[in-house]
Amino acid sequence: MKRRFLFGWLIVFMMSWTMTQANVFAMENGMSTGSEKRPTYIIDAKYDDATSKITGHYHVKIPVGEQKLQELYFHLYPNAFSNWKWGSASKPKKPGYLHVRNVKVDGSTARYHTKETLLKVSLPAYIQTGKTVQVEMDYELKLPQGGMRLNRFGDTAFLAQWYPMLAVKDQEGWHTDPYTSTGDPFYSRISDFKITFDIPKGYRLITSANDSSDSFSSKVTLQQSKVRDFAAVITKDYEPVRGKAGDVEVNLWYLKGMEDVAQELHHHAITAMKFFSKHFGDYPYKEVDVVLGETGYGIAGMEYPGLVTSLDKIPTRKGERPAVNVVAHELAHQWWYGVVGNNQVKEPWLDEGLTTFSEFLYMHEQMGEDEQKLLAKVAERTDQIHKEKGITSVESLYQYSDPVYGWMVYTRPAAMMWKLMEHLGKEKVLEILSTYYDRFRFRIATTQDFIHVASEVAGTDLKPFFHRWLYFQTDHKK
Ligand SMILES: [Zn+2]
Structure with a gap:
């Protein structure tokens, strides 16, 4: 994420900067023993724009490692918006939530317990190490209006951390850290996703998957492998500028009133993708989307795999300028957070x-x-x-x-x-x-x-x- 300028004195000093082994734990989390064993999420998501709700069925296949598991934990981050605890300035105008029911493990009704942003699912005793356990449930997501990241604004639904996200278990145990409004309180494993969206007529999808060709169908199944998360924007409001950085499709999505900066920011999105790929290593996916616009109080931009958000303009001492550094910052997160993960709560x-260093390097070399x-x-x-x-x-x-x-x-x-x-x-x-x-x-x-x-x-x-x-x-x- 990138913070906005919140304090005047920062502007003076910071010029254009918006404030805004066992090398790893045993294969990320102690639950899986091989690099190819990762969770697979299969989600049906039907969007109703009249009620700002997503309803559907959720199914996740989880490889169980060599450690016997008695329970699984999932983060229900949208519940942070049902009873906002982090001050009135960032409080959503209308609340949101994520409710689950009919939780099953391997087809049988399971015991589960939800408390605020956490869901605990008890596992039956027969679960063997080295196997895959399947958890499914029905869910209802209500989008908050004016929420941080997860948000409904105009004819756009912004889906961030919007499904039950499997918590990470590593050598320290389960990471069930609660939501907070400071920073990005998220920690997740590399997973595979198959999501079927059912969206009202006239809407299009912008997501973590490669979705350019399917964007206007009312029902579309999207897949993405080896990503830490899956974000989606369901919208009638956005228009694209399309291009390529080598073989990678780079799309910039803008709203009415942002035409003056869309081309320039798209140019920098392409240049930044080339710059970071050249210096750090290949970007492993086929597409990246940069979505301009409001993503919540105090946030200048946010990173998700294959999709980032950024403000269109940022304040300067003299007025405003295109948010080139925010776009560069969020795209650098594809390397630092997206591909190379870390516990964003702990460190x-x-x-x-x-990412900030990568941004500075880009701004120094490309923008002088x-x-x-x-x-x-x-x-x-x-x-x-x-x-x-x-x-x-x-x-x-x-x-x-x-x-x-x-x-x-x-x-x-x-x-x-x-x-x-x-x-x-x-x-x-x-x-x-x-x-x-x-x-x-x-x-x-x-x-x-x-x-x-x-x-x-x-x-x-x-x-x-x-x-x-x-x-x-x-x-x-x-
Ligand atoms: Zn950041």
Whole structure:
């Protein structure tokens, strides 16, 4: 995600920047033993625009690893919008929810329990390790109006974290962390999806799958493999600008009134996809969609596999300008969060910091921007925050208040990578990033994994460097 500018003083310093081993855990989560064993979601979704509801049947096949499971957990994130707890400014105008019923395991009625944004499904004793368990249920999703990410606005339904999302179980156990409005409180495994959408006449679909050709059918089945999540936009409002970055289709979707920036942002979407592919490694899917427009309070843009959102324009000291940096930022997340996963609740810096650095690199090389002034301020400002609050750059989402989150999780790690580039040279830093990308493709990486890869590629122990920047340590005991 990228935060909007929330505070005036940030504008002064930050110029154009919107505030906005066991290398991995045993194959991501202890539930699966091979890279090809991943959950498959099969979802029927019927959209009714009169009631802003999606109803249908949900089915997920889950490979059970070598660890005996007694239960499964699913996140029902839309329930955060039924009783909003995160302040009136971000409160949706109309609430939303995700209700489930008729939960079955391998065809038999199962015991289940829902509490706010969490669903626990008990598993019968016969479930064997190494097998696949099938969970199904009926569901009803009500879209909030004015919700963060999940949102109904005009004739557009924005479906983000909109289905029961299987929680991750790793060596630390189940990750059932509750929703929060700070950052992106999501952590998910690479999965396969097959989704049949039934949409009213006149609507089209923009999704995480390759959907260009099917966009106007009323009933369409879309499939995507090896993605962490599946986002969809059902809309009558959006128009596309289409193009290609190599073999990858790059579509930019805009609303009426955004015509003045659509071409320029589409050009940068293509250039950014080429830039990141060249430096970090191939983008593994056939298509990416950039959807401009409102995605919720405090959010300038948001990343999903194969689909990102961005504002069309961002505020500057002199007025506004096209949101090139937000588009670049969200597209960089396809590499850092999308393909290389991390626990975004526990270590949000890992995807946000690398993504912000990628964004700065793009803005520096393609737009001629000079971030030196900003970056020079960052160490000083964040040292001061650390001194006052004792907080570091490697904390869980729940530890950060809003401006502190931006400084510690986005800018300080970006400044750290910039400093590393001054020490090692640009080529070495890009080699660190491409090696990290290659090694953790479709997996989950941790801070320690990143430091390990960086030290290996650099041929020198970078622990003291990273620990100083990330943990504010003067030695490297941690
Ligand atoms: Zn981000």
